[in-house]
Amino acid sequence: MHKMHYQxxxxxxxxxxxxxxxxARVVIGKAHGAGNFCMRVFELGPGGHTPRHAHAWxxxxxxxxxxxxxxxxxxxxxxxxxxxxxxxxxxxxxxRNTGSETLIFVCLVPSGAxxx
Amino acid sequence: MHKMHYQxxxxxxxxxxxxxxxxARVVIGKAHGAGNFCMRVFELGPGGHTPRHAHAWxxxxxxxxxxxxxxxxxxxxxxxxxxxxxxxxxxxxxxRNTGSETLIFVCLVPSGAxxx
Numbered sequence: 001m002h003k004m005h006y007q008x009x010x011x012x013x014x015x016x017x018x019x020x021x022x023x024a025r026v027v028i029g030k031a032h033g034a035g036n037f038c039m040r041v042f043e044l045g046p047g048g049h050t051p052r053h054a055h056a057w058x059x060x061x062x063x064x065x066x067x068x069x070x071x072x073x074x075x076x077x078x079x080x081x082x083x084x085x086x087x088x089x090x091x092x093x094x095x096r097n098t099g100s101e102t103l104i105f106v107c108l109v110p111s112g113a114x115x116x
Numbered sequence: 117m118h119k120m121h122y123q124x125x126x127x128x129x130x131x132x133x134x135x136x137x138x139x140a141r142v143v144i145g146k147a148h149g150a151g152n153f154c155m156r157v158f159e160l161g162p163g164g165h166t167p168r169h170a171h172a173w174x175x176x177x178x179x180x181x182x183x184x185x186x187x188x189x190x191x192x193x194x195x196x197x198x199x200x201x202x203x204x205x206x207x208x209x210x211x212r213n214t215g216s217e218t219l220i221f222v223c224l225v226p227s228g229a230x231x232x
Contacts, residue, residue: 001188001209002202003195006178027200028176034202036226037153039176041200060144060155062122062222064180064198072117079119082180084143084157086118086150093117106178108224110152 002032006041012116021048021097029115037108038115042095044068044103049096057113059093061085066103070095118148122157128232137164137213145231153224154231158211160184160219165212173229175209177201182219186211 006027014022021044028039041064042050052071061070063083069076070085071094078098079085087093097103109115122143130138137160144155157180160166168187177186179199185192186201187210194214195201203209213219225231 001186001204001207003186003188003193003199005196005198006200007198027178028202032202033204034174034176036174037176037224039178039200039224041178058150058152060150060153060224062143062155062157062178062180064178070117070119072119077119080121082121082123083119084122084155086144086148088117088149091117106222108153108155108176 002028018051019049021045022050024116026115035111037110038113039106039108040116041104041106044095044097046097046100048103050094052092052094054090054092056089057110058089059085059087060108061087062106064104064106066097066101067099068095068097068103118144134167135165137161138166140232142231151227153226154229155222155224156232157220157222160211160213162213162216166210168208168210170206170208172205173226174205175201175203176224177203178222180220180222182213182217183215184211184213184219
């Protein structure tokens with residue numbers, strides 16, 4: 001068994017021309033022995049956002065804390081603590097923090113996708 | 117894209133001789149188009165516990181709210197909001213709520229495992 005608080009995992013800060021205000025962590029991945037799917041945790045500061053993109057693999061998302069919006073099905077919709085989202089492979093998607101607190105969400109990808 | 121609050125999913129109450137105080141929901145599964153892994157959310161009331169068992173597939177767990185204990189590596193250890201746990205396949209495991217509030221955790225399994 002592997003157990004830790006998610007903030008104990010190594011973090012990567014992402015701030016570039018297509019994504020900003022992101023702290024990302026692989027919390028359960030190949031290094032821990034997870035062979036089928038990988039769990040990451042993302043923190044987005046107020047105003048932070050992920051890139052608008054599409055890729056072959058799906059996302060399974062659980063919103064741990066905060067409020068924001070998710071782009072999918074060609075429109076923005078709000079999401080909040082306790083919401084779950086499935087983004088199918090090849091669907092354009094993006095997430096942004098529209099609140100005043102940090103938006104924290106868990107996002108899983110299948111093996112074969114980049115862990116981060 | 118599939119999006120909902122986890123409590124909007126159909127729930128199953130589990131109370132028997134080996135598990136008690138559990139409300140379980142499949143929130144992202146085959147019915148939603150998820151082919152590689154399945155997200156479930158469990159609520160355990162105070163004193164509630166999952167069965168002590170082992171099976172071939174792994175669990176990837178994120179603790180959304182509350183405090184409890186997880187059995188793995190042949191011993192109990194505490195866990196709390198924000199903790200992540202990987203239970204490898206074939207390792208004996210169990211979870212119990214040792215707090216006074218509901219323990220809520222996300223638990224994912226690979227395709228091929230029972231969704232609930």
